[in-house]
Amino acid sequence: MAGPLILDAPTDDQLSKQLLEPVWKPRSRLGWMLAFGLxxxxxxxxxxxxxxxxLTGIGVWGNNIPVAWAFAITNFVWWIxxxxxxxxxxxxxxxxxQKWRTSINRFAEAMTLFAVVQAGLFPVLHLGRPWFAYWIFPYPATMQVWPQFRSALPxxxxxxxxxxxxxxxxxxMGLVPxxxxxxxxAPGRVRRVIYGLMSFGWHGAADHFRHYRVLYGLLAGLATPLVVSVHSIVSSDFAIALVPGWHSTLFPPFFVAGAIFSGFAMVLTLLIPVRRIYGLHNVVTARHLDDLAKMTLVTGWIVILSYIIENFLAWYSGSAYEMHQFFQTRLRGPNNAAYWAQHVCNVLVIQLLWSERIRTSPVALWLISILVNVGMWSERFTLIVMSLEEEFLPSKWHGYRPTWVDWSLFIGSGGFFMLLFLSFLRVFPFIPVAEVKELNHEELEKARGKGGR
Structure with a gap:
């Protein structure tokens, strides 16, 4: 391990001041306003x-036939x-x-919510008539027109x-304490009233903590299968089709591993600058960075193994269409730059994480995390767009080029994500204060025990 979970053994009052003050007193007001403006x-x-x-229709996108799913679905899969x-x-x-999650779980939970919001935008717009999006839900319809449950879209x-x-x-639930x-x-009566209403009368009594832990554990148990099920369902959008490059039983575990891989990278991308700006080195320690980097490396190798199996299955299948997709289109096709970016970022770059020095270097980790996110977006683009560009009939092959509207939606979704994240930093504690204090007491007890021996 790279060190203890909390450094310098601060007191509870010091932790409260350090972790709560950023909500109403930003470290750099000018810098925050500039980032918020962007x-x-x-x-x-x-x-x-x-x-x-x-107002115009999705004809302003670069979609064509046969590339009917393009930038929008690529961005949807990437964000989710x-x-x-x-x-x-x-x-x-x-x-x-795992105690090391304590200092970073609030970041990750907020990132989840804001990323899902971005993801939900793209399929709705892709419908072409987004005002009818409610048709995909099983609502009580007097006309008895129900969603097609044999489709993966519902x-x-x-x-x-x-x-x-x-x-x-x-x-x-984790925010309540x-x-x-x-x-x-909080300074000011208005803020105290608002936070008081939102905390549901929490006073830290023993029965409060008992009910809190039970409910928190139940929600964790409910959320855990969702990690596997949600992206497995997303992968079914592709796996149930006969398109070369899509029709594979490998997709559910492949998509889940890739999702967690890109998610860990995004946590590092967001966490490292905030850790530096707010001086959280004693709470988000080198050990946290090391553990996050190790998880990124582990999930990255699962993704690499999936790439190997995917190419092997294309060769072993003996299908001319599968082999053309994997060994010609992706290597030399019209958008092959995405394929090579995928392998450089997801296969080669992450091998740097074998080095402990790299794993505990904030600058190196931040750059690697950005490249991983670039690589994972390129992977989704390769999978979705390039598989459709050259399908079965050469007479239907068609290259794809995104329009300015496609790029605006993608870049804009990143801006909206950052807007929500920056707002979160100014409204809620982005480090779980109660959990960090509890862990701090455990660290102190361990230190006393070692000192006594």
Missing amino acids: ALGGTGLLFLAITYTV GIGHAGTFISAILLLLE WDAAAIATYFTVSLLFWY DLAALRDH
């Missing part, structure tokens, strides 16, 4: 592109994948009693709605 500009670009798309690490870190590692709607709801409840702390420490 995110607001990106959000404006997103809604401008959405308005133009709705990023959202998986939050539930993995919070729920699964909680059930496994499964997506159910899975994403369930995942978002459970993740929201899990995130808010910290909302009560904000109620007790």
